[in-house]
Amino acid sequence: MCRRCAPRAIECEARMEPVIGIDLGTTYSAVATLDSGRPFVIPSRAGARLTPSVVGFTPRGERVVGARAQILGDEMPDRVAPATKRFIGKRWSAELERAAKLVVPYPTLQGPQGEVRIKVAGRVMPVTQVSAMLLGELKLDAEAHFGRPVSKCVITVPANFDEGQRQATREAARIAGLEVLRLLNEPTAAAMAYGLVNSFEGRALVFDLGGGTFDVSVLEMDGGVYEVRATGGDPQLGGDDFDARIVQWLVAQVPDAFRDAVTKDRVSMQRLRYAAERAKRTLSDQSEALLSIGELGDHASPEPRYCQLDTALARSFYETLSEPLTTRCLDVCRQVLEAAKLSPRDVEAVMLVGGMTRMPLVRELVSRFFGRPPLSGVNPDEAVALGAAVHAAELASRQGRTLLIDVASHTLSVGVLGGTVRRLIGRNSPVPATAKEAFLPGRAGQRQARIPVFQGESEFADECTKLGEVVLSELNVGNRADVPIEVTFELSNEGTLSVRAVDTTTGMAEALRIEARTTLSATEVDALQAEQAAYSKDQAEKDKALALQTFPRVLDKAERLVRLLEKSAEEEPSEEADAAVGEVKALLAQGRVAVRLGDTAQMAEVTRLLERLVDEA
Numbered sequence: 001m002c003r004r005c006a007p008r009a010i011e012c013e014a015r016m017e018p019v020i021g022i023d024l025g026t027t028y029s030a031v032a033t034l035d036s037g038r039p040f041v042i043p044s045r046a047g048a049r050l051t052p053s054v055v056g057f058t059p060r061g062e063r064v065v066g067a068r069a070q071i072l073g074d075e076m077p078d079r080v081a082p083a084t085k086r087f088i089g090k091r092w093s094a095e096l097e098r099a100a101k102l103v104v105p106y107p108t109l110q111g112p113q114g115e116v117r118i119k120v121a122g123r124v125m126p127v128t129q130v131s132a133m134l135l136g137e138l139k140l141d142a143e144a145h146f147g148r149p150v151s152k153c154v155i156t157v158p159a160n161f162d163e164g165q166r167q168a169t170r171e172a173a174r175i176a177g178l179e180v181l182r183l184l185n186e187p188t189a190a191a192m193a194y195g196l197v198n199s200f201e202g203r204a205l206v207f208d209l210g211g212g213t214f215d216v217s218v219l220e221m222d223g224g225v226y227e228v229r230a231t232g233g234d235p236q237l238g239g240d241d242f243d244a245r246i247v248q249w250l251v252a253q254v255p256d257a258f259r260d261a262v263t264k265d266r267v268s269m270q271r272l273r274y275a276a277e278r279a280k281r282t283l284s285d286q287s288e289a290l291l292s293i294g295e296l297g298d299h300a301s302p303e304p305r306y307c308q309l310d311t312a313l314a315r316s317f318y319e320t321l322s323e324p325l326t327t328r329c330l331d332v333c334r335q336v337l338e339a340a341k342l343s344p345r346d347v348e349a350v351m352l353v354g355g356m357t358r359m360p361l362v363r364e365l366v367s368r369f370f371g372r373p374p375l376s377g378v379n380p381d382e383a384v385a386l387g388a389a390v391h392a393a394e395l396a397s398r399q400g401r402t403l404l405i406d407v408a409s410h411t412l413s414v415g416v417l418g419g420t421v422r423r424l425i426g427r428n429s430p431v432p433a434t435a436k437e438a439f440l441p442g443r444a445g446q447r448q449a450r451i452p453v454f455q456g457e458s459e460f461a462d463e464c465t466k467l468g469e470v471v472l473s474e475l476n477v478g479n480r481a482d483v484p485i486e487v488t489f490e491l492s493n494e495g496t497l498s499v500r501a502v503d504t505t506t507g508m509a510e511a512l513r514i515e516a517r518t519t520l521s522a523t524e525v526d527a528l529q530a531e532q533a534a535y536s537k538d539q540a541e542k543d544k545a546l547a548l549q550t551f552p553r554v555l556d557k558a559e560r561l562v563r564l565l566e567k568s569a570e571e572e573p574s575e576e577a578d579a580a581v582g583e584v585k586a587l588l589a590q591g592r593v594a595v596r597l598g599d600t601a602q603m604a605e606v607t608r609l610l611e612r613l614v615d616e617a
Helices: 005-015 067-075 094-100 127-146 163-175 186-198 239-251 256-264 266-282 315-339 360-370 383-397 522-571 575-597 600-616
Strands: 019-023 028-035 038-041 054-057 063-065 080-082 108-110 116-120 123-126 152-157 179-185 202-209 214-222 225-234 288-297 306-314 349-353 403-405 412-416 420-425 433-439 449-455 465-472 485-491 497-503 509-514
Touching: 019 127, 019 186, 019 383, 028 127, 028 383, 038 383, 054 067, 054 116, 054 127, 063 067, 063 127, 067 080, 067 266, 080 116, 094 108, 116 127, 123 127, 127 163, 127 522, 127 600, 152 163, 152 186, 152 383, 163 179, 163 465, 163 522, 179 186, 179 383, 186 202, 186 214, 186 225, 186 349, 186 383, 202 315, 202 360, 214 315, 225 315, 239 256, 239 266, 239 306, 239 315, 256 266, 256 288, 256 306, 266 288, 288 315, 306 315, 315 360, 349 360, 349 383, 412 433, 412 485, 420 433, 420 485, 449 485, 449 497, 465 497, 465 509, 522 575, 522 600, 575 600
Parallel strands: 019 152, 152 179, 202 349, 225 403
Antiparallel strands: 019 028, 028 038, 054 063, 054 080, 108 116, 116 123, 202 214, 214 225, 288 306, 412 420, 412 449, 433 485, 449 465, 485 497, 497 509
C-alpha cells in the first residue's frame, strides 16, 4: 500500500457496508468477515476468538453473555442458559423435557404456540430470544471492530435443520436486528473455508461434529463451484452427548447416600457437566484428567449436606465410554456416502469441523475409515464462521466468483389417504427443484380439498413435520376421476418452499408460500426486538466511549513505529523504507482527524490498517 493509498483505503472501506458471517454454535459461536479477500475471525470485545454460547442473568438482573455467563454458571448454574440451540424451532414434548434433563441445567416448558421455552433465573424465555441475545452480542463485537453499525449477515445452520428450525433462526436474527442474506449449511461453509485456504479441488467430505449436532456432507469442489452431492446427520449427537457419558460415569461414583439427591439437583448435575467438559478437553492433549467436584447434594434443602468427588479419568477408558457415539458417527458417514453413490476410498479429502474433532479417537477413526489423514490448515472451531464470511462477501458484492449448488436437506411430501405421504422432492435432490403430480379428491361430492404438506423421511404423516396445507374450495366433484388436482412444489436455493394446487377442470388455484413461519406472535417479536435494541444501544454507547478512551494508545504506538521506521530508513536508505514511513504517517494523520471528530469508524479502519502493516512488515 503506497502513501497515497492508505487514506483512500479508509475512504473505500467507509463506503462499503460491512457484511459478516456467523457460526451460531451449540457450545461456542464465532463471527468473521473478509479483509483484502481473506476471511478472519473478529475477536470479541473481551479479546477472545470464540464466544461461549451461554446467556445468564446475575442476581442483580444484569444480562451477561459469553465468557462472563460461563463464569457465572460455575457458581450459579440455575442462572445460565447454555446449549439452547438444541431446542430452537422444536415443539415441546415430555420426551424432549426428559432428554433435556441429561444435558442442560434449566427446565424446558411449553410455549403458547407449542414451542420450547426455558426457565432461567426465574424468567421464562423463548429459545429464540436466547439465540437473539447471542446473535446480538456477536453483532456488537462486529460493530466494535468496524466502528459502525452492522446489519447484513450469513448465518450457518446444521445441514439437517428442518424448516421450523431454520425459520426460528431467522426469527432470532430479526430480533437481534440482523438481515439474513442466507442461511448456509455448516458443512458447506466449512468446505468454502478449507477450499480457500488449501486451494483444494476435488471430491471432499465434511465431518462436522459440534456441541449439539453432527453433520456430514459430500461436495464436489472445482474452480469456485461447490456442488453438494449428499448430506445427512444426527441432530441429537454432539459434544454434549460425549459429556453426558462422562457425567453418567461420575454419578455412579457418588456415594450411595448422596446419589439420589445429586441426580435430582440441577446445581449438582451442572457441576458434574462442567467437570466432564473440562476433563474431555484435557483428554484431547493428555492421557489422564483429574476431577475434583465439591458441594454435590441437595441445594434446595433447608439444611443441605454435601459430598466431594475426587477421581481420575484415563483417555483409554473415556474412549471406551464414547464408543457407542463414535460408532454412530461412522454410521452416518456410510449413509451419506451411500446416498452419494460413493465409497470411502472415492473421497479425496476429509475436512474436520467442530471442537469434538480434536478428540484423538475421532481423528484416528476418520483416518482409518477413509484411508487418509484429514486436511489441516484451518482451525476446526473457526472453519464454519470463516466460510460464512466468504459467502456473505460474495452475496454482498455479487461478483459471482463462487457458485454454490446445494441439495434439499429433507424430503417434501403431500399427505394422502390412509395417513401416509407421497414424496414429491426427495432428500438430497439438487436445488432449486420443481416437482409436479396429480391427485384425486378423496370422495365424490367433495366441495373442498385440503392438501397437507409434510417434511421428513418417514412414509407416515404422523412421523413427519407438517409445514402447512393448501385449501382448494368450490370443487364440483361428481366422479373422483373427473377432477384431478395438480400439485406443484417449488423449492428455492434458500430452502423456501412454494406449493400450488390447481383444479384442472376449472383452473381454480390456491398457493402457499412456506417461509418466515414464526413460533412467536407478532406482538411478542416486536417487544423482544425493542428490548434487544435498547440493550444494544446501551452497550454500543459503552463500546464507543471505550474506543475513544483507548484509541490514543494506538496512535502512541504508531508514533513509536514511525520513529523506528525513520531510524531504519536513515541507516539503510531505500524507496521501500521511505514508503513504509509515509504509509504510517498517513495513517497517523487520519487517526488524529478521527480523534478530533470522534469518528469511531475511521478509528477502527486506522487500527486495522496499522495492524496489517505491522503483520506485513
